[in-house]
Amino acid sequence: MKYLPSCLLFTYFLGIAPLSAQQFEYSIDDREIVPGIHMLICDAGGYIVTAVASTGPDGLLLVDTGFKQLAPIFRERVESFGLGPPKVIFNTHTHVDHTGCNHLYGEEAIIIAHDTVRTRMRSGRYVLEEYPDEALPDITFTDSLTVHFNGDEIRILAIPGSHDDSDAIVHFRKTGVVFMSDLYYGKSFPTVDGEYGNAATYPQTLDRAMELLPEHVQLIPGHGTYVGTMADLREYRDVLNRTIHIVQKGYKKGKSVEELQQAQVLRDWEQWGDEQAATTDYWIMAVSRSFDQQKFGAKKSLAQPLYYALQEGDARSAIARYYELKQSSPDEYNFTVGGLYNVAFNYLLTKERNEDAIELFLLIIEEFPDTQYLWAIHDTLGELYRKLGHHERAIAHYEQVLELKPGNPNATAMLQELSAETSGE
Ligand SMILES: [Zn+2]
Incomplete structure (x- = not known):
């Protein structure tokens, strides 16, 4: 049995990995892209996240560490290189499916990441992860x-x-391999x-990446198994550009997300x-x-206040806090299905x-009876009550x-x- 609908839902809201843990079959495949550079393909029930390993005379260097549920097989995979623990770990961004096994090697390895990764890991929705100190980047840039x-x-x-x-x-300059992570x-x-x-700025960030990279490189994505070329990346940028313009046109006309989805404005890009x-x-x-954000400014996640409420009490304290915030700070926080779902699914279920x-x-059903993911919430409740x-x-x-x-x-x-x-009882 799997929490698959919930995983999809989770991906929808946060753009990060499914975390329903034990129910999935996990595997890690090792594809050597050039001698000494390995693409690690981590699979959780069809949801794939990648990482990269450099092996050689200096030992092992990792780029990203998958999600924490991979820990046992991630350790095995690292041991299979026979080089001891990694000496250096790069994290390509904060997401839990790229930093999840940092803690395994945080004592031995030097972890390097963008400045923001370190601050994020101790704030907002990431407090739900309860990262130990050794999982945090040691060097930031x-x-x-x-x-x-x-x-x-x-x-x-x-x-x-x-x-x-x-x-x-991450650009391996001598071997011509680039780990693009979730930009691609x-x-x-x-x-x-x-x-x-x-989302709207994806084409610009890809332009920036293309300015910094030479023409002949192999591009490893952060998800999936397709290793691309610069020509692929240009095509990717163009597809994003064109689809963003189509959505923007509808948005400017005042069309809602649902209207644009129903009109299938991206039907030509189904593949x-x-x-x-x-x-x-x-x-x-x-x-x-992303156009809304530009218009209204990004709001704070509910995760942090609800997490603290759940430290001191039970769900009732968290729900009381939720209603308090809704009353006192309706414009400051993001009151969404995703925010509540994250706390329930990623923290409480773990x-x-x-x-x-x-x-x-x-509470989600009470507060958001019209959400299009109502069926998935009922599905998760069915599973929990059964358990x-x-x-x-x-x-x-x-x-x-079934009704929905x-x-x-x-x-x-x-x-x-x-x-x-x-009937068997
Ligand atoms: Zn990501």
Whole structure:
């Protein structure tokens, strides 16, 4: 059983990895791009995030460390190089699917990242991760930095502002390999950080990357398995440019996200959608939202205040805090499904505070009865109630899923299993 709908939902809101942990089969494949430079393809139930390893006489250098649920197999993979722990780790940005195993080697390795990564890891929604000190970057930079390692000149270049505000790419200058991380998704639309990213500026950040890179390089994306060329990257920039303009045209006419999605304004770019990450509907939403941000200014995440409330009390304290903030600071915080979902899914479920998580999911239904992800919330509730042995409640939520998404295969299967279990009792 998987929390797949929830993962998709999570990706939708935050542009980062699914975190439902144990339910997934994890694997890491090693593809050697040129001798000594390995693309590590980390797969969680079809959701792929990549990392890069440089191996050679100086030892091991890593670029990114996947998400924390990979830790056991990430360690195995690192050990398989037979070089001991990494000496240097670069993080290409703050997202949890790129920094998640930092803690494994934080004592031994020097971790290098953009200035913003270090501050972010201790604030906003990242407080939910409870990173230990050793997981934080030791050396930070704002422009670029070069490490001479394994005979290569390895440059990390800051290009923040589109996917996230802490983005960097890593250029192995002698071997001609570039880890583009989340500035490049190969053959699909990118995801964009809901708080610190800006979809509309993707083409400009890609232009900046192209100015800094030579023509003959191999480009490793932060997600997916497609290794691209500069010609691919130019095409990618053009696709983003054209699709952004289409969405912008609709936005300027006052069209809502839903109207643009229903009108299928990006129907000619369907093949650039990815069901596991950024669909065309997602891209329409992300681009529109970035125009909203420009108009209204970005708001604060609910994660931090709710996290502190949950440290001192249970879901009731968090819900009380939520309503307090809604009353006192309606314009300061981002009151969204995603904000609440992040706390319930990424924090409470990871801590196995299932009852508290249920209360927050119920709050989402109460507060956002019209959200298009209502079915996924019911699906998660069905799963949680079943886990806790409340079969009738589980059935009620799965029935809601079917009402909203007739024929939904997971809910149908769950209802069959639940009725078999109930009649067998
Ligand atoms: Zn990312």
